[in-house]
Amino acid sequence: GEDVEQSLFLSVREGDSSVINCTYTDSSSTYLYWYKQEPGAGLQLLTYIFSNMDMKQDQRLTVLLNKKDKHLSLRIADTQTGDSAIYFCAESLLMFSGGYNKLIFGAGTRLAVHP
């Protein structure tokens, strides 16, 4: 089935690390994505990981993928107030019949950073 789940809220202190978790159900996912949505804006791609990778690091962002458990996480080091936003996890499913990919999004995790 197609389902992506995330916790809805996360509150962290400025300077600490944030870890946002996501689980997905379809093992045929090719790519997994993290998008960020700031207030009043659309979604912005933060980073992605290919399904045959375990980890990807990009500056303050670390993505961990446990394919066996279908678990994806996004770690933000040294979290700043500007990181306050909604973070969406998404999986890309290859639709074999059509040869194209379909993106399935989670409900989003609202990250609040406090001083």
Add this chain to the structure above:
Amino acid sequence: KAGVTQTPRYLIKTRGQQVTLSCSPISGHRSVSWYQQTPGQGLQFLFEYFSETQRNKGNFPGRFSGRQFSNSRSEMNVSTLELGDSALYLCASSLTGTGKMNTEAFFGQGTRLTVV
């Protein structure tokens, strides 16, 4: 290059009316997807268009429809509006929707629809 443009940004309609939202994708992108975002339901997929054809559809009633023009611009229409249709409607474009780079979706800022 210009990003994804959605118009209008804000809209207020009354119950029973219909509404048309517009999305202009990034130049060269042929895939346009529409999503409904509400606080309670999160981001729900409406439909995807590619080369003027709808190739994927979410679980929304028939009141929600869309189309894509030859220049890849897309419109979505909601007829007989209900209070529950109040939401942020997001449009995303991608090159073709296949493969890694082509799957990356670029989002517009959305149209905030309020039904009263």
